[in-house]
Amino acid sequence: MEKPSFDIRYIFPNLFTALSVFFGVISIIASIRGDFEKAAYLIFISLILDGIDGRVARMTNATSKFGVEFDSLADIVAFGVAPAVLLYQAIGHEFGKFGTLVVALYVVFGAIRLARFNVMAPSSEPSVFVGVPIPSAAVFVAGWVLLYEKYNLTSFKEAILVMTLVVAFLMVSNVRYPSFKKIDLKKTQVIKILVFLVVIVALLYLYPAEFITLGITFFIFAGVVRAGYFLIRRKIRYNSGKSLSKENNE
Numbered sequence: 001m002e003k004p005s006f007d008i009r010y011i012f013p014n015l016f017t018a019l020s021v022f023f024g025v026i027s028i029i030a031s032i033r034g035d036f037e038k039a040a041y042l043i044f045i046s047l048i049l050d051g052i053d054g055r056v057a058r059m060t061n062a063t064s065k066f067g068v069e070f071d072s073l074a075d076i077v078a079f080g081v082a083p084a085v086l087l088y089q090a091i092g093h094e095f096g097k098f099g100t101l102v103v104a105l106y107v108v109f110g111a112i113r114l115a116r117f118n119v120m121a122p123s124s125e126p127s128v129f130v131g132v133p134i135p136s137a138a139v140f141v142a143g144w145v146l147l148y149e150k151y152n153l154t155s156f157k158e159a160i161l162v163m164t165l166v167v168a169f170l171m172v173s174n175v176r177y178p179s180f181k182k183i184d185l186k187k188t189q190v191i192k193i194l195v196f197l198v199v200i201v202a203l204l205y206l207y208p209a210e211f212i213t214l215g216i217t218f219f220i221f222a223g224v225v226r227a228g229y230f231l232i233r234r235k236i237r238y239n240s241g242k243s244l245s246k247e248n249n250e
Helices: 008-032 036-059 065-090 092-120 134-151 154-171 187-206 208-249
Strands: 128-130 176-178
Touching: 008 036, 008 065, 036 065, 036 134, 065 092, 065 134, 065 154, 092 128, 092 134, 092 154, 134 154, 134 208, 154 208, 176 208, 187 208
Parallel strands: none
Antiparallel strands: 128 176
16 A cells, blocks of 8 residues: 655645744743743744745645644644743733733633634635734733833833733633634735835834734734624614514504
8 A cells, every 4th residue: 555645745834833832832931031022022933934934835835634733732832831931920920819810811811712623724715814913912911011011101010911911811702803714905006015014114123022012912802892893783773674574563
């Protein structure tokens, strides 16, 4: 019986996943040593690698069940445990049980978010995520720790913990966020997109921590505002339809 041939295509996406979890572990070690800036930027590097692995797998047609499971395990380390340890070492340890509760719930809800994503992925809409993606939550935590360290935001400690707790709950919520995985780019939009990307790169060059942190904060909480808007509009339509039906019956 002929043995199946080795396919090198499957190495590359899983290599990027392995590098993502590797930098996540290095970030944890940096947090324990008190090098919070390094730990935060290592989480950003893990995010870039995590974004590359899926695209490489799709481009080379090398997606596999192993890759999906490996990616989830890597994510819980790089975007669950690593930012939780960073937050606890930088801020959370000063708040006793509350700080411990926040980082513990962040990791637990992140794991639930990943498990739900894996279950829903085959039938879910490709243009949206249900709940805050855990990489976005990780960037949120790492970004605010960066700003806390850079600007000495000692009076903002409680707010950072509370916001992290809110983001943890948003990970397991039904609030929908755009995935940006399938963007329809038209030729007429090329110049506009190029200018937009140049502006983003310029802002990242000048204010990397500020731009990333405020950008991801806007992305997360804009989703909540959008969900609230559609909920209120749906309720108004329902009440209007109910009133109209009542008038017709009379």
